[in-house]
Amino acid sequence: MVLFSLVATHADIDLETVAQLSNGASGIATSALSGSPAVTGAVVLATCNRYEIYGEAPHADDVEAARAALVSEISGLSGLNEQLVSRSFSTRTGPEVSQHLFAVSAGLDSAVVGEREIAGQVRRALITAQHEGTASSGLVRLFQAASKTAKDVGAQTALGSRGLSIVSVALDLATDLSESPDWSAKKVVVFGTGAYAGATMALLRERGCTDISVFSSSGRAEAFVATRGGTSLDSDSLPLAVAAADVMIGCSGSDTRVEAGELAEIRADSPQPLIAIDLALTHDFDPEVGQLDGVELLTLESVRLAAPQEQAESLTQASGIVSGAAQAFEQEREARSVDSAIVALRRHTMNVLDAEMERVRARHGCTAAAEEVEFALRRMVKQLLHVPTVRARELAANGQQDDYVSALETLYGITVEQPATAAQAECPVDHRGLETA
Structure with missing residues (x-):
């Protein structure tokens, strides 16, 4: 494989x-x-x-x-x-x-x-x-x-x-753009109930924000806020919440998005500025909302450009760990790839041995002589298989496991069966309710 x-x-x-x-x-x-x-x-x-x-x-x-x-x-x-x-x-x-x-x-x-x-x-x-x-x-x-x-x-x-993340950098940018850095006084509307929305809620809480409303086009907002706090919104209550918001954050990536014209109408009588943070890959907010008076739009590109650089020493150390882990994985994978070939060779050899012992027993019965012959043959087979087994591991370590498999097929006519490809496992999480960022 x-x-x-x-x-x-x-x-x-x-x-x-x-x-x-x-x-x-x-x-x-x-x-x-x-x-x-x-x-x-x-x-x-x-x-x-x-x-x-x-x-x-x-x-x-x-x-x-x-x-x-x-x-x-x-x-x-x-x-x-x-x-x-x-x-x-x-x-x-x-x-x-x-x-x-x-x-x-x-x-x-x-x-x-x-x-x-x-x-x-x-x-x-x-x-x-x-x-x-x-x-x-x-x-x-x-x-x-x-x-x-x-x-x-x-x-x-x-x-x-x-503790940097896409969400934390986005909130830092919003803080810089705000007239006041005090998140405890801000009203925030979060779009989405997936993993990014959960991370956003947690970071907003850390910064002291308590007035958080959540909207989900799929209707999961109520269940979401039940475990995280906040106020759930539906289609009827959403416009009023957006009109009063200081910040709105898109994390859902759903098919429904806030259009510029719609937002302009909702915010027509709102005196305070609005910061719109769009963290959804497929855009929760129409890119044109950034052109509206009183609205600042932050996107994933904004986050990417503003992300601080990590220290070179940390990056070098982390890269070394990654490279070492990848090398170890490949070596283990290559060694594992010849397991089926080794099993096939052993099975083939032992089948030959068993067939020969059947003939010995048919001729001599279950006598001491027959037992001595079987003992000697099994010891010889074990010794004969030792070198091909070691050689298989060596070839796999050098990425030549296919040569070993081909040799078995050519010399002995052994067909090496691959292990089952599907690793079925019961999934402990129900993903039907997840929204992606």
């Missing part, structure tokens, strides 16, 4: 294209698995500034076919032409897959370097794939190793110790 990934991030393309690519992200893994034999597993990582698909294919020769199948599915779900979709994604294979995902999970590839929110998003991506039955065993191990690496970086380095 071969791991690969398709990567579209803020570092390579504009966020608007990332948002368009992400349309229909929740169904891409299932549709790809059912539509192409070249895709045997898939996990989708879609966040506010990246859209990445991690996949597994039967062989290296199948990666291109798997990529084509995914590009076609994404094109169909997003409405973008296949050429644009194909250009938007870079393809990684081999060690590049783990190196990149581990760096992402550790916050090294984020718009706010060192942010910790991405580690949770990586974990949830795997849980969702397991719940949907699209996570192959190889992908499960990859994502579990990525989560462990993120924990190691957090525990062993100062990276992210300042």
Whole structure:
């Protein structure tokens, strides 16, 4: 089995294209698995500034076919032409897959370097794939190793110790733009009830904000505020809350968004200025709201430009941990890849031995002589298998495991069966109620 990934991030393309690519992200893994034999597993990582698909294919020769199948599915779900979709994604294979995902999970590839929110998003991506039955065993191990690496970086380095995140940087920007830095006197409306909305609520509380209202187009606001505090809004109460708000924060990425004309009408009689923070990749607020009198619009691009730089020493240390973890993962994966071949060789050899012993027993019965013959043969077989087993591990460590498998098939006619691709696991979280940032 071969791991690969398709990567579209803020570092390579504009966020608007990332948002368009992400349309229909929740169904891409299932549709790809059912539509192409070249895709045997898939996990989708879609966040506010990246859209990445991690996949597994039967062989290296199948990666291109798997990529084509995914590009076609994404094109169909997003409405973008296949050429644009194909250009938007870079393809990684081999060690590049783990190196990149581990760096992402550790916050090294984020718009706010060192942010910790991405580690949770990586974990949830795997849980969702397991719940949907699209996570192959190889992908499960990859994502579990990525989560462990993120924990190691957090525990062993100062990276992210300042508690920076996309949300915290956005709130810092809003503070700088406000006439008063006192959040306890501000009225805030939050759009969304997903992970980003939860993080936003927590940070607003830390800054002393108590007047927080929450709106969800899916109707989940009441349940959301029941555990976090705040006031739930519906379509009828939303306009009045927005009219009185000092800050509104978009975290939902739903199909419903606040249009500039609508906001101008709602705020027509509002004397205080409004800061609109749009953290949704697909925009909760019409970009034109930033042109309205009395409205300041902050976007993900604003956050990216304002994000402070981490210390070089912390980055170097974190990068070393990531590289070491990726190398260890690849070595373990290569060693594991020959396990099936070793098992097949042992099974073949032991079947030959058992057949020979049947003939010995048929001729001599269960005598002491027959037992001595069996003992001698088993000891000889064990010695004969020792060198091929050690050699298999050595070849795997050098990335030559395919040569070993081919040799077995050529010399002995042994067909090496791959382990089961699906690592089904009961998902402990119900994701049907999650809204993404």
